[in-house]
Amino acid sequence: MPPQSEPVASTALTPERILEATEEVLRRYGPNKATVVDVARALGVSHGSVYRHFASKAALREAVTKRWLDRTANQLESIVTADAPAPERLRDWLAGLFAAKRRKAGDDPELFATYSALIERLGGGSGLESVVNRHLADLTGQLTRIIESGIRQGTLAAPDPAAAAEAVFSATARFHDPVYAPEWSHPDIEASFTALVDLLLRGLRP
Template sequence: MMGTTEILTAERILAATEEVLRRHGPAKATVVDVARALGVSHGSVYRHFRTKAALRAAVTKRWLDRTSEVLDGIAAQDRDPEARLRDWLAALFTAKRRKAGDDPELFATYMVLTGESGEVVGQHIAELTGQLTAIVRAGVDAGVFASADPAMSALALFHATDRFHDPCHAAAWEEPGVEDEFEAVVDLVLRGLRG
């Protein structure tokens, strides 16, 4: 329960919403449940998030942003673009696998929420492909990669590695040999980028 001196912030609401979703699942979780967990009225929650859909979209964005932030740190590094690209793809795969494996109930919940939040997911994909574009452009500038259109190459990279980050493939992420398959795909796309 929230103490009388604690300020109700959007971040506190999102954290509580994540816990409510974990406990109740997306079908049963309500704004009233979130308010109850915070010790406030549901009207207080609605002052921060106008609708239940807006709250769910914000929770989904928060969840996706955790991955984006880690990857942005890799994309922004000033080092060999090929190593950076390899590390970025590995970090994306690791982050997605961790989310699926560490908390399968919450991952299932987010699968539902991402299905509802097309705009949020689209923004996430645009952010990730933007990071990839920066890496590919750095590789072109360094003479390591050959690409007439780094943005299109980045999008192709994203789609080519889909099996290792799209949640619809989560069941395959724990199969024996998946790491070897990942390395083979990364090697292949890097060879293609070298021209």
């Protein structure tokens, strides 16, 4: 009787497969103990094979962090381009960001804690810091596009859409910054979120 699945190493090694394995290793061991050797072992290959795709442990961590962060931005893009009034899209985008962060924290707490720990170590112009900064720029860029479209529609008003986007993003940090994750399960968190978004939208009315 043929085996139900092939060994991991029997299929072509790709960056995507390496990143998937890296997530599992980080989930299992955490950022302090996980090594490239652990990733290679999970894939059934030598660590040299992993290094052919990612030059260093730091490069691998940057790539897997970017992959994790990009999932959120990609999910939110459909809200930015939706055929709906800008105020509605702005509310939906903020709600979507909050929901995505809560899913990550609730559905995969080990990996969420791992990435939060990695991000807390930012500093010194590291590659990981650049990855996070690009992610934040992607998110505020999406907000800027929504506000710009609202200005064109006459449903939103702001002298500087990019500055308004930065302000909205900062004002809602409680609902997307991982440091606030312990608060996301509080019974009154939804009411607090709605009250804040209502206030922001009133401030952006023409």
